[in-house]
Amino acid sequence: MLEIKNLVKRYGKGAPVLKDLNLLVQGEQLMSIIGSSGAGKSTLLRCVNRLVEPTEGSITLNGTDITKLAAKDLRRARRRIGMVFQGFNLVDRLSVMENVQSGRLGYISTWAAITRRYPAADIERAFELMERVGIAQYADKRADELSGGERQRVGVVRALMQRPEILLADEPTASLDPKTSEQIMTLLRDLARELNLPVIINIHNVTEAKEFSDRIVGMRYGRIIFDDKPAALDAAQMDEIYAGTPSEDRQEIGAVA
Numbered sequence: 001m002l003e004i005k006n007l008v009k010r011y012g013k014g015a016p017v018l019k020d021l022n023l024l025v026q027g028e029q030l031m032s033i034i035g036s037s038g039a040g041k042s043t044l045l046r047c048v049n050r051l052v053e054p055t056e057g058s059i060t061l062n063g064t065d066i067t068k069l070a071a072k073d074l075r076r077a078r079r080r081i082g083m084v085f086q087g088f089n090l091v092d093r094l095s096v097m098e099n100v101q102s103g104r105l106g107y108i109s110t111w112a113a114i115t116r117r118y119p120a121a122d123i124e125r126a127f128e129l130m131e132r133v134g135i136a137q138y139a140d141k142r143a144d145e146l147s148g149g150e151r152q153r154v155g156v157v158r159a160l161m162q163r164p165e166i167l168l169a170d171e172p173t174a175s176l177d178p179k180t181s182e183q184i185m186t187l188l189r190d191l192a193r194e195l196n197l198p199v200i201i202n203i204h205n206v207t208e209a210k211e212f213s214d215r216i217v218g219m220r221y222g223r224i225i226f227d228d229k230p231a232a233l234d235a236a237q238m239d240e241i242y243a244g245t246p247s248e249d250r251q252e253i254g255a256v257a
């Protein structure tokens with residue numbers, strides 16, 4: 001369970017971009033964060049693993065307040081938080097298996113990692129996960145030989161190798177074509193259920209968010225102004241979340257009822 005309480009983020013001496021934000025996320029649900037550009041979606045996601053330092057408030061993951069941790073404990077806590085990126089963040093010249101095993105860095109010895117002598121249990125788990133997401137046949141291929149959708153599957157498996165307690169995905173489909181995007185969203189939704197894993201996705205495409213999420217959080221100017229099931233996201237709510245966003249931009253992302 002992730003519990004965010006009274007979270008405030010200020011960059012430097014600027015006005016807060018997250019304003020006293022509260023959020024509770026439990027297992028087995030795919031939650032999408034939507035909102036216009038600059039609403040604070042990325043900042044919120046990045047506060048959870050402290051890629052961005054929160055200014056005030058607490059972020060508690062299954063009993064551990066992440067905001068209170070010093071370097072060593074923070075490193076340990078970060079292993080419990082999986083992250084999937086828009087640009088996949090793979091090492092192109094390494095194989096799929098090597099990329100996947102990098103999710104276990106911090107668990108295995110540096111020597112084992114350098115010599116690529118991964119524990120048998122890690123190899124077995126990697127194959128199980130790769131088979132689950134449909135990339136096992138590419139284990140020995142270089143990451144840059146794969147398509148975008150396949151690369152994002154590698155990113156997902158790498159994150160799952162950590163056995164995370166929560167999975168954060170920052171615009172995971174923004175670099176993909178519509179059909180592949182749908183496949184990745186389906187995969188993330190199904191994995192949330194299968195692994196009883198809360199998945200939080202920061203996403204621009206409202207059509208996808210509505211189709212695949214169990215819950216949608218709408219942000220505006222650093223605050224949550226909508227938090228409900230997708231079906232509850234009506235025209236009035238959408239107008240509030242996207243007020244000021246040009247209508248052609250809203251059409252493009254499906255931010256119209």
Ligand SMILES: Nc1ncnc2c1ncn2[C@@H]1O[C@H](COP(=O)(O)OP(=O)(O)OP(=O)(O)O)[C@@H](O)[C@H]1O
Nearest residue numbers: 011012017035036037038039040041042043044204
């Ligand atoms: N490193 C930074 N330094 C200063 N201001 C920042 C920094 N990162 C983000 N901001 C500001 O914080 C606000 C929220 O940005 P954030 O990227 O979290 O929004 P977002 O909703 O994710 O936007 P987008 O959809 O465009 O990615 C914006 O006003 C942005 O300019």
